[in-house]
Amino acid sequence: MSEFVPASNVVLGQSAASVDEALRLLAAKAVELGLSDDAEGVYGAYKAREVEGTTGMTGGFAIPHAKSDAIKAAGMIVVKFSEGIEWPSMDNAPVTCAISILTPAAEAGTTHLRLLSKVAALLMDDGFRANVQAFDDAEKIAELVNSGLAEA
Numbered sequence: 001m002s003e004f005v006p007a008s009n010v011v012l013g014q015s016a017a018s019v020d021e022a023l024r025l026l027a028a029k030a031v032e033l034g035l036s037d038d039a040e041g042v043y044g045a046y047k048a049r050e051v052e053g054t055t056g057m058t059g060g061f062a063i064p065h066a067k068s069d070a071i072k073a074a075g076m077i078v079v080k081f082s083e084g085i086e087w088p089s090m091d092n093a094p095v096t097c098a099i100s101i102l103t104p105a106a107e108a109g110t111t112h113l114r115l116l117s118k119v120a121a122l123l124m125d126d127g128f129r130a131n132v133q134a135f136d137d138a139e140k141i142a143e144l145v146n147s148g149l150a151e152a
Contacts, residue, residue, distance in 0.1 A: 010078045010138035041070025056089025065101040067108040074103045122148040
């Protein structure tokens with residue numbers, strides 16, 4: 001998993017006026033990156049997950065995740081937003097960074113759970129959160145996430 005998140009999967013300086021807009025952006029990016037051929041299917045999977053409970057965490061982070069037959073290959077997308085998004089979260093702070101996990105439905109109990117637990121553990125690390133928020137370089141953020149996934 002050391003190269004699980006290539007720099008092309010890190011998107012900087014994005015804007016979204018709402019959670020829905022952010023999820024649509026992520027779904028479109030999943031198609032652009034070849035993780036899916038169905039942006040609406042991915043968006044629907046994100047929305048279904050948000051209905052179960054918010055994916056907003058703390059410190060300006062969210063972990064929107066989707067498992068669906070619309071997803072062809074497991075992957076992650078990191079998006080940094082130029083302005084905070086009002087996204088229900090554990091600390092009620094606006095979200096400025098989304099670390100999205102996408103997995104095919106068949107990998108829901110394996111790959112999906114493993115990635116979700118690793119990302120959640122990373123977000124408990126103050127240093128990791130501070131570095132991701134501070135960096136404006138896709139390569140550096142990808143390196144940080146990949147090394148975190150390898151260690152977590």
